[in-house]
Amino acid sequence: xxxxxxxxxxxxxxHSYCIYTYKIQTVTNWQGIHSVPLVPLRILTGLLMIHHxxxxxxxxxxxxxxxxxxxxxxxxxxxxxxxxxxPDLWAAVHDYIEFFGGICFALGFLTRPAALSxxxxxxxxxxxxxxxxxxxxxxxxHVSNYSYDFEEPxxxxxxxxxxxxNGAGPLLMxx
Numbered sequence: 001x002x003x004x005x006x007x008x009x010x011x012x013x014x015h016s017y018c019i020y021t022y023k024i025q026t027v028t029n030w031q032g033i034h035s036v037p038l039v040p041l042r043i044l045t046g047l048l049m050i051h052h053x054x055x056x057x058x059x060x061x062x063x064x065x066x067x068x069x070x071x072x073x074x075x076x077x078x079x080x081x082x083x084x085x086x087p088d089l090w091a092a093v094h095d096y097i098e099f100f101g102g103i104c105f106a107l108g109f110l111t112r113p114a115a116l117s118x119x120x121x122x123x124x125x126x127x128x129x130x131x132x133x134x135x136x137x138x139x140x141x142h143v144s145n146y147s148y149d150f151e152e153p154x155x156x157x158x159x160x161x162x163x164x165x166n167g168a169g170p171l172l173m174x175x
Contacts, residue, residue: 051102136149
């Protein structure tokens with residue numbers, strides 16, 4: 001109601017403004033043409049997750065490679081050592097979720113379960129970055145590499161959260 005009254009007031013004084021205010025609106029329905037931007041976002045995010053899940057080789061969980069062992073020794077053991085089961089198994093689960101979850105996410109196949117599993121993985125990454133480097137002066141701190149260490153996994157987590165709630169959008173294979 002308040003927005004409507006402001007538009008009426010402004011239309012009386014600025015006719016050109018009145019024309020533009022009715023063309024720019026918030027999208028409240030993610031059906032049809034409004035869901036088209038979700039497709040490249042979903043596909044590119046899924047492809048980037050495939051890359052993240054293939055540390056040290058062409059597939060996930062490349063046991064014995066320096067990249068996989070470094071992930072276990074410097075991330076899983078010190079920051080997730082409280083979890084039951086072997087750190088190698090947790091690292092492998094992480095890689096499999098990112099690799100196969102990324103494939104499913106990019107294809108639009110079982111998008112919601114893939115998004116949920118990837119969301120949980122990214123929340124673990126946010127935990128690791130905040131636990132290892134802190135908030136780095138967030139929101140107004142200036143860090144040496146010009147981005148907070150937790151920015152990337154947090155943005156991924158928000159993307160996966162959106163797809164978990166909204167679904168795959170158009171061009172999906174299944175659910």
